[in-house]
Amino acid sequence: MIKRFVASREAILLVAILALLVLVASRCPGFVAPANLANVFNDTAPLIILALGQMVVIVTRCIDLSVAANLALTGMVVAMINTVAPGLPVFVILAVALMLGAALGAVNGLLVWKLDIPPIVVTLGTMTIFRGVIFLISDGKWINAHEMSAHFTAFPRMQLLGLPVLSWIAIAMVVLFFVLITRTALGRAFFAVGGNPHAAVYTGIDVGRTQFFAFVLSGALAGITGYLWVARYAVAYVDIAGGFELEVVAACVIGGVSIAGGIGSVGGALLGALFLGVVKNALPVVNISPFWQLAISGSAIIIAVAMNARASRRKGRVILKQAEHLA
Amino acid sequence: MSVMKKVLSTVAVAATFMAGTAQADDVRIALVVKALGIGFFEAAAKGAEEAAAELGGVQIIYTGPTDTTAEGQIEVINSLIAQQVDAIAVSANDTDALVPALKKAMSRGITVISWDSGVAPEGRSLHLNPSSNALIGNMIVKLAADHLPDGGDVAVLSATTTSTNQNIWIEEMNKVLGNYPGIKVVGTVYGDDLADKSYREANGLMQTYPNLKAIIAPTSVGIVAAAQAVADAGKIGEVNVTGLGLPSEMAGAIESGASKSFAIWNPIDLGYSATMLAYNLSQGNATAEPGAEIPMGRMGNLTLDDNNEGAMADPFVYDASNIEQFKSIF
Numbered sequence: 001m002i003k004r005f006v007a008s009r010e011a012i013l014l015v016a017i018l019a020l021l022v023l024v025a026s027r028c029p030g031f032v033a034p035a036n037l038a039n040v041f042n043d044t045a046p047l048i049i050l051a052l053g054q055m056v057v058i059v060t061r062c063i064d065l066s067v068a069a070n071l072a073l074t075g076m077v078v079a080m081i082n083t084v085a086p087g088l089p090v091f092v093i094l095a096v097a098l099m100l101g102a103a104l105g106a107v108n109g110l111l112v113w114k115l116d117i118p119p120i121v122v123t124l125g126t127m128t129i130f131r132g133v134i135f136l137i138s139d140g141k142w143i144n145a146h147e148m149s150a151h152f153t154a155f156p157r158m159q160l161l162g163l164p165v166l167s168w169i170a171i172a173m174v175v176l177f178f179v180l181i182t183r184t185a186l187g188r189a190f191f192a193v194g195g196n197p198h199a200a201v202y203t204g205i206d207v208g209r210t211q212f213f214a215f216v217l218s219g220a221l222a223g224i225t226g227y228l229w230v231a232r233y234a235v236a237y238v239d240i241a242g243g244f245e246l247e248v249v250a251a252c253v254i255g256g257v258s259i260a261g262g263i264g265s266v267g268g269a270l271l272g273a274l275f276l277g278v279v280k281n282a283l284p285v286v287n288i289s290p291f292w293q294l295a296i297s298g299s300a301i302i303i304a305v306a307m308n309a310r311a312s313r314r315k316g317r318v319i320l321k322q323a324e325h326l327a
Numbered sequence: 328m329s330v331m332k333k334v335l336s337t338v339a340v341a342a343t344f345m346a347g348t349a350q351a352d353d354v355r356i357a358l359v360v361k362a363l364g365i366g367f368f369e370a371a372a373k374g375a376e377e378a379a380a381e382l383g384g385v386q387i388i389y390t391g392p393t394d395t396t397a398e399g400q401i402e403v404i405n406s407l408i409a410q411q412v413d414a415i416a417v418s419a420n421d422t423d424a425l426v427p428a429l430k431k432a433m434s435r436g437i438t439v440i441s442w443d444s445g446v447a448p449e450g451r452s453l454h455l456n457p458s459s460n461a462l463i464g465n466m467i468v469k470l471a472a473d474h475l476p477d478g479g480d481v482a483v484l485s486a487t488t489t490s491t492n493q494n495i496w497i498e499e500m501n502k503v504l505g506n507y508p509g510i511k512v513v514g515t516v517y518g519d520d521l522a523d524k525s526y527r528e529a530n531g532l533m534q535t536y537p538n539l540k541a542i543i544a545p546t547s548v549g550i551v552a553a554a555q556a557v558a559d560a561g562k563i564g565e566v567n568v569t570g571l572g573l574p575s576e577m578a579g580a581i582e583s584g585a586s587k588s589f590a591i592w593n594p595i596d597l598g599y600s601a602t603m604l605a606y607n608l609s610q611g612n613a614t615a616e617p618g619a620e621i622p623m624g625r626m627g628n629l630t631l632d633d634n635n636e637g638a639m640a641d642p643f644v645y646d647a648s649n650i651e652q653f654k655s656i657f
Contacts, residue, residue, distance in 0.1 A: 030534055043527060145555070145579025146654070157559065233522040234555050234579065240522055280524075284531025290488050290517045 009256030009307075013271040017278055024282040031285055038163060044277025045170035046071075046225045046232075048270055050244070051251040052177045053218030055269040058252055059194045060214045061261030062112060062119035067222040068244035069130035070104045072236075074226030076134045079143040079236035086149035093152065093227055101223015102216050104130065109215030113208035127245065134238045145234040156228045166228055173221065178266045190214060194261030250297075251276050254304040275300070353386040356605045357407045358598065359400060359417040360391035361444065366575075367657040368418070371443075371598030375416075378602035381624060385606060388412060397424035404428040408435055414605035417451075418443035426450035438609035442601040448634055452608060452615040455601055455629065457592035459638035463545070463571070464499025466590050466642045468507055470569040471541040474587050478509015479540030482532045484553050484570075486520040486546040496545045513539070518549045525552035529568075533560055544570035550589060554580030574645050574653035581650045593643035594657060600626045600639050 025032040050067050057064045074097050081088065081096065104126070111122040145153065156166040181187040192200040193210045200207055230236045255272025257264035279300065283293045358375045360368035372389040379385040388407070392399020397420045405428060407415055415432055419425050419441055429439045429450040442455040458466075471481045483500075485493045497515065504510065513536050518525025525548060533539055533556070542557070544550035550572040557566045558580075568586040580586040603623035607613045613621040615635050620628040629637040645653060 028535065036534070039530070043530075142576055144551070144576045146582060229523075233526060233552060235522055235551055235576070242521060244523075281527060281531070284516060284528045285534050287514070287535065 010265065010267045010271055012307075013255065013268070013275055017271065017275050020275070020278055020282065024278075024286055027286045031282060038167070040277055040281045041170075041274070042164050042167045043281055044273055045166045046229055047244075047247060047251055047277055048170045048273040049173050049221050049225050049228075050218075050248040051255065051269040051273040052173055052266065053221035054248045054252050055255070055257050055264045055266070056177075056181075056190055057119075057211075057214045057218045058249075058257050058259060059190045059261060059264045060211045061194045061197070062211050062214060063123065063249065063259075064105075064108060064215060064218045065120065065123040065245045065249075066104070066108060066127040066130060067218060067248055068241040069127040069134075070101055070219055070222035071226040071229060071244070072238070072240045072242075073104065073130040073134050074101045074223040075230035075240060076138055076143070076226075076236045076238075078227045079148060079230050080137065082149055082152045083143060083147050086152070090151060090155045094224065097223045097227040098220050099223070101226060102220035105215045105217070105219015105222065106212070108219065109212035112215065113212040116208075119211075131238060138236075138238065140238060143230075143236040148231075148234060153231045153234045156232050166232060169224070169228065174266060174270055181266055186210070186213060191262060194263075196262070247276060250301045253301060253308065256304075256308060258308055259305075272304075353384050354382075354414075354606060354609065355386045355388060355410075355412040356414045356416065356602055356609070357388040357390060357412045358601065359403055359407070359415055360389070361418050361420050362395040362399075363391050363393055365657075366655070367594045368598075370594035370653075370656045371418075371601070374595035374598030374600075375602040377595070378599045378606070378624060382603075382606055385602070387602065392420075395420050397421035400425055401428045404432060408432050408437065411435070412437060414438035414440070414609040416440050416442055416601040416605045417446065419446045420444070423447050423450075438605055440601065440605050440608065440615075442604075443597060445636070452635065453604065453621070453629075453631055454634070454636040455597070455604060456636060456638045457597055458640065458642050460495045461499050461502075462638060462641050463590075464496045464501075465503045465506075466644075467496065467543050467545050467570050468500045468504060468510065470588055470590060470644065471543050471567065472507040472510050474567050474569075475510065475540050478507075478511070480511050480513045480536050480538050481541040481543055482513050482536060482539055483515040484525060484529055484532065484542050484544040484546075484549045485515060485517050486549060488517050490520075490546070493545050500543075518544075518546070518552060520546060520548040522548060522552045525549045526556045529553040529556035530560065533557070533562060533566060539566055541567045541569060544568065544572075546570070547572050547576060550586070551576050551580065554583070554585040557585045558583050571642065573657060574650055575655070575657060577645070578650050578654040581645070581647055588644050588646035590642035590644050592639075596626055596643065597639060599624065600629070604629060 021032055030036060054064055077100055078093050078097050108123055108126055111117050112119050156164060158165045160168055189205045189210045192205055193207050197207050229241060251273040252269055254275055255268030257268055279297055358372055375387045379387045390403055392403055400420055408431060415437055425446050426449055429446060433439050439451045440453050441451045443457060445454040483497055516528040516532060518528045529542060532542060542553045544553050550568060550570045554568040557563060557568055563584045569589050571591055572589045573591060577586060577589055600623040604621055607621055608615060617631055617633045619631050622628050626640060631637045
């Protein structure tokens, strides 16, 4: 058991993150202070939440490129709701964000399930559509800090046992997804569908339906994050979280989730997101030229993909013992 | 959609017609904007009315298409030519597309100037820029220095590494740093005009430079994100966020104290100056030629460069005293 863990992707990532922290600490000791690490975790929380949803989608051999647009659209809608009904309690806002996000995810899921369109095409399309819708409903205008009510922006920052609510939500989601993936029939179905769709059909799993649920989950998480994002940065406009979907996919890939489907874990997604989060937060502090920052993030992704490819390469199986001698 | 658009622009044109026939003896100056219903231009129209009241005998025709298209503006300009207005001051949706229509206007003796967003030199007699790169570069460091009488460390939070505007402004800022002794620019970081990256970079600045006294963000996304980061870090009063931003977006930061002041052009002054220039040119009080100095009332004189362009003034400073007035405008 321990042996298996040491060789696993999670262990390698954990070591990489620790090594990175040591490296950063040697240049800027303040970075590894517990308070700052808590800040880094809090800053990475949205990425962790989205990576969990994306992991499930990728495991089922799909991809969801619309998460960031879904986040932005849900964020804009709840921000607009907040401007017309400032008194609305936060749990109502959260419920609206969750349902709207899930509904947007369901659109992706239905198109993939019922029309059999490749997921990358579907979500590329909905990504643009969602951004377009934000423009239509907001008229391209920003919703700013002073237009939002105080409790709306305060919620993700509220301190609970030393950590902000935003961090706690990410932790809760990690636990929830761990249970979902390892302890429920749906969770196992995701892997069955991604690992071998044909075999999954024979065991009575509806492949399309399972993928649909993966998209709904991913959408629901994007919806919640939409509210948290808008409240945290206290601003909502068309382009928020632009390009964030790629970061989410990158976190999954770094976390050992196989783009080919069937392989992935909650721990991997969490650590992949944390790795990117540490890199993103450390680079500004250690004073590395901004021109290098992109290159460094990019290299980390390519190294991770290369490792995935090596790990999942099947060893050849000898089928003709005698022929082997002859050759 | 296209029928609706037609109807709307016809209404707009008809409206200008009716407005135009009011008093035939007045000097009629048309303020053509990118689109009707935009707060920034409504404010410019207010400035134009102020100039008209000051001059006397001037009638302002505030008009524009219903959406920001060059075609819509051409239609509006053609109707203004038909009405034989005295001057057209236009903020263009396209640098080149308006040139033929504006040339036609000039050939009928109508004075044409552009302001805010310019047209190519052959389509206007002069262009009024809200400010100049040198003035902006000076203003952003002045804003930080004004609240640091004893000097201190300041850092710049820009847009992307390749943003032309920001790079020029920062360059201009560095040129005049010598005039602000004690102000030390410790670093420049790039938030890529993304709220989350700007927020993170601002946090990074506060960690890297514990003595940081001000963050200068010459970009509207960056300044808002930096103000939020300072507020969240509990450093209001310690680190002042300033730079270029829009009053509607910065109202919260001014209220919380994260930003003491910031700057951007004042649309009222811009509309006022454009009207003054159009009036003076159409009445023959001045000619638009390189090197000319053309009076624009309370805003002083406009000095034209080789392209017949000039800069109105320093960017206008917004702070707690005037943010309430402007936050609903733009």
